[in-house]
Amino acid sequence: EHVLFGALIDRYMREKLPRRHSTASKYRSWITHHVKPKWGAIPIRRVKPLLVEEWLMSLDLAPKSKGHVRSIMHILFNWAMKWEFIEIGRMNPMSLVRVEGSSKRLRQPRILSVKEFRVLLDELREPIRTMCIVAACLGLRASELVGLQWGDFDWKACEVHIQRGVVIGRVDEVKTTNSNRRLPVQPNLADLLVAYKTETAPGAGNCDWLFPSPYGTGRPRWPWTIQRDHLLPAGIRAGVGPIGWHSFRHSYSTLLRSLQVDLKVQQELLRHSDIRTTMNIYTQAVPDAMREANSRVVEMVLPKRKVG
Numbered sequence: 001e002h003v004l005f006g007a008l009i010d011r012y013m014r015e016k017l018p019r020r021h022s023t024a025s026k027y028r029s030w031i032t033h034h035v036k037p038k039w040g041a042i043p044i045r046r047v048k049p050l051l052v053e054e055w056l057m058s059l060d061l062a063p064k065s066k067g068h069v070r071s072i073m074h075i076l077f078n079w080a081m082k083w084e085f086i087e088i089g090r091m092n093p094m095s096l097v098r099v100e101g102s103s104k105r106l107r108q109p110r111i112l113s114v115k116e117f118r119v120l121l122d123e124l125r126e127p128i129r130t131m132c133i134v135a136a137c138l139g140l141r142a143s144e145l146v147g148l149q150w151g152d153f154d155w156k157a158c159e160v161h162i163q164r165g166v167v168i169g170r171v172d173e174v175k176t177t178n179s180n181r182r183l184p185v186q187p188n189l190a191d192l193l194v195a196y197k198t199e200t201a202p203g204a205g206n207c208d209w210l211f212p213s214p215y216g217t218g219r220p221r222w223p224w225t226i227q228r229d230h231l232l233p234a235g236i237r238a239g240v241g242p243i244g245w246h247s248f249r250h251s252y253s254t255l256l257r258s259l260q261v262d263l264k265v266q267q268e269l270l271r272h273s274d275i276r277t278t279m280n281i282y283t284q285a286v287p288d289a290m291r292e293a294n295s296r297v298v299e300m301v302l303p304k305r306k307v308g
Contacts, residue, residue, distance in 0.1 A: 003043065003044050004043055008083075012075075013028070019173065021172045022143075022168070022170070030068055031072060035073065044086055045086060048093065052097050053096075056097065064101075066099045070094060070099050112243070117132075118303055119239070120243065131221075131226070132231075137298045138160070138183055139252030141179075143165030143167050144164075146221055146222070147165045148211070150206055150208055150210060151206025158187060158291075159182045162174060162181060162271070179271045181268075181271055183294070184295070186291075186298035186302075189298050223245055227243075252297060253270055
């Protein structure tokens with residue numbers, strides 16, 4: 001009857017934190033700095049939706065961050081029901097909590113047109129240039145881009161298996177289960193990558209990184225350092241403004257929409273775990289449709305190869 005919210009938190013932290021290191025670190029931070037100090041000494045049954053909503057409104061956090069804290073509270077209440085700390089079968093009380101603006105980014109990623117992307121490439125040197133081409137042609141997250149190894153590519157099938165991410169130097173799983181999948185590699189992009197390997201790492205093995213650290217550490221590059229030292233200055237020089245890694249993923253999505261690609265195919269290519277992230281259409285994307293849609297974007301984005 002009087003189980004404290006802190007006891008629920010402690011058990012969750014011991015037994016149910018996500019396996020992915022970066023996700024677990026974020027959850028631990030939200031819980032340690034916000035949730036437990038406020039609610040730890042209060043019985044679970046006295047943690048009411050209106051009180052939580054008013055508390056979230058009072059926090060000196062961005063709306064999106066408040067939304068993350070609310071999500072943690074929702075997860076904790078789900079476990080409270082599973083562990084029978086509160087009545088099973090009733091609605092999760094945190095479903096009633098609203099955080100205004102939590103689904104909106106404070107700063108939207110810059111969407112690049114094809115012309116702007118090519119102007120940006122002219123301002124970049126290797127290997128950053130190739131990194132940007134791969135990101136734009138496959139719509140990868142930054143963590144997935146630097147997590148690529150040569151063995152992930154099947155050159156005969158023209159596919160790449162996205163199966164790991166690197167966050168703050170730590171190799172980990174990809175963001176979601178749906179993120180771990182194979183993507184089509186358009187033949188021109190495959191040719192570009194084979195040429196890149198021949199020029200930069202002809203002896204690279206399957207477990208070697210596509211974009212290794214230049215300092216000989218045996219680790220991949222840090223995307224956030226590249227963004228600060230290369231992408232942002234290049235975007236300003238190119239006249240397109242500040243550019244981040246997520247600009248390429250958003251631009252890829254925008255190009256797919258502009259080509260009127262089936263929404264289910266968009267979801268499969270972007271590897272969204274929830275169809276609502278793209279749109280709520282319940283059809284299956286066929287591999288040929290995925291390959292055709294991807295090829296159309298690559299043909300628009302990929303610079304023409306110079307002859308001679």
